[in-house]
Amino acid sequence: MKRRTLLAIIIPSVLIGALILYSVLSGKEKDVVLETAVRQGPFEISVMVTGELQAIRETEIQGPSLLRSRELRLREILIQDLIPEGTMVDSGDWVATLDRSEADNSLKDIMDQLEQEESEYLRVRLDTTMTLRQLRDDLINLEFAMEEAEITLEQSKFEPPATIRQAEIELEKATRAFDQARKNYSLRVQQARAEMREAEINLERRRRTRQEMETVLQRFDIMAPASGMVIYKKNWDGTKRTVGSEINPWDLAVATLPDMSTMISETYVNEIDVSKIKARQQVRIGVDAFPEKKFTGEVLQVANIGQQLPNTDAKVFEVRIELNEIDSILRPSMTTSNQIVTEVLQDVLYIPLEAAHANDSATFVYSMDGKKRVVLLGKSNENHIVVEKGLERGDRIFLSLPPEPETFEYTNLALIDEIRQRKEEEVKRQEEQQQKRPQRQQRPDMRQFQQGMQSPAGARPGNVQPSGAQSGSAATSEGAASTVQRQQGGEGASVTSGEKPEGGASTGQRPEGNRRQRPQGDRGQGQAAVDT
Structure with a gap:
């Protein structure tokens, strides 16, 4: 009890003395010139x-360059996982993983389109075959008709002039029909070849797109191209890319390796x-x-x-x-x-x-x-x-x-x-x-x-x-x-x-x-x- 009373007296006294000393020193400082x-x-x-x-x-650590392909149409890919910034890596070390969900959905769409292109190619091929076969049969029939007109004209040379003239007209008509059919057949063959070529090109393009997408999906695990310290890539607004950030075909970098x-x-x-x-x-x-x-x-x-x-x-x-x-x-x-x-x-x-x-x-x-x-x-x-x-x-x-x-x-x-x-x-x-x-x-x-x-x-x-x-x-x-x-x-x-x-x-x-x-x-x- 006495100790508490003593402290209660000493502490206020010390504080008062400190205030007085501060006031004196402050007053002296004001007089200093x-x-x-x-x-x-x-x-x-x-x-x-x-x-x-x-x-x-600096060396950029980028996502797959095939993402720039117009056929893939992948505009924004999320970064699913990323190595901590400042980590020292060697060439070939894992750095980041991209989100596959959009690419997987795109691959399914490409597979469906590929089946449609294959079906279209077969249809064009069958239609072309049937059409050309029919045209060839018609051409043969017209050739027979022309030969019959020639025989009729040959047999009517002892007939009256009107009958002979009628036979000549029939031969001319048969000859014209045969020549026109032959030209049409040649044009139809060229058209069929163009249709087949177009269907074949579309099919090959779709197959190539499927192959590119499968290759891209294999490269969604991004590796370091060289040794160095990983520094996250900056966006245009100065923020750094991290997990959940997006990359696009125009800027594929997820991080850099500074020199x-x-x-x-x-x-x-x-x-x-x-x-x-x-x-x-x-x-x-x-x-x-x-x-x-x-x-x-x-x-x-x-x-x-x-x-x-x-x-x-x-x-x-x-x-x-x-x-x-x-x-x-x-x-x-x-x-x-x-x-x-x-x-x-x-x-x-x-x-x-x-x-x-x-x-x-x-x-x-x-x-x-x-x-x-x-x-x-x-x-x-x-x-x-x-x-x-x-x-x-x-x-x-x-x-x-x-x-x-x-x-x-x-x-x-x-x-x-x-x-x-x-x-x-x-x-x-x-x-x-x-x-x-x-x-x-x-x-x-x-x-x-x-x-x-x-x-x-x-x-x-x-x-x-x-x-x-x-x-x-x-x-x-x-x-x-x-x-x-x-x-x-x-x-x-x-x-x-x-x-x-x-x-x-x-x-x-x-x-x-x-x-x-x-x-x-x-x-x-x-x-x-x-x-x-």
Whole structure:
């Protein structure tokens, strides 16, 4: 009982002490002022996208090629059984079994049709034999009639002229009838041969169809054509084929055997960033399954035609990235993070994004000498932004709002006109792009890559990450500055919107309070190099 009472007293006391300590430390942190120096050196701009590992070369494990036969008319065959994905197989090993039910029913229909064709062949043969026999008998009778007419004419040469003329007419009629019958017989023989040939062809076609169907049924157990790791084949929508999936005569593959000696990362880049991506650009690659592993690569191919992925309105372009290194841990379909280095600026000044502040008319920094220095900003990446004018290497500036920022005076006011001009150019460029957008939307969508360029599961529309890069300077967005919080490691400050420059440098309204805004610039993702 005493022990419980003691615990009931100690535990609340510890909690209260922890809260007091936290409050004290939090109060001290608020008083901490961070500063940094302007750095100079190479500056890297990149685009970050998610992709999926694939092999450049692969061998397809297909169903029977005879399924493409038009005579069989098997359009959709189900996969009844399938080896687990990732299994290592040798050439000739079992991989899958197809459902035989539709093929068995089709074979029964073919057998019934074959019996009908055999009966038809016999009927045509018998009918032809009987018809030709009758025609031959008629031809013989007509020949006899012609001979009788000749004899009658010979015997009537001493008769009156009328009788002789009548005998001549009868002979002509008999001769004409015989000649016509002989021609008809010749034509009927040709017709009978054609009918027999047609019946024979139909019978042979049906027999061949039966043989093909029996051969196909023997091949419904699919074997591996080579050694390797079994990877399930993808459908046009990115889903994988498994038990219950369908194959058709136009796509017989149930799985693939990838060549692991050369791997690529298939990814998709938004249309706003694709203009920055070029072949042979360097890429830093990470694998989500192994965060400690890092690889390098280069852009192998950028699609010329965009497509619209399912369940999204964004237009994207497929980009293939070839890995420079090969590791036994890499497997197809693994998700990758790809940092494509689109540009490297040499020997430029740059500062952390948190140190740049903006209002309606200017971008500036708080320097350690008590001045608000107006600066002309350039391109940026995820953490830093280039300073084109207004600062020198080594200048000390505040990383966040300094104490009593209202006491700082503006300098470098001559840069405001240039900043305003760049802002106007940026607005004009955006308007031109907006006008071109309806034309791009009228282009046909390529929802399926028929050359194996399919949507990777690791690069679904939700995983396409635009870099957000924008061309132009550090001109701020229209209207009053908005708050954009950014957390960058230990630099927890944000881009701050301060008051307008003194001396009438701006006619815009003074923002309320100390709202913060991220300055504009070419916003990509990446890391700036260390000081030189």
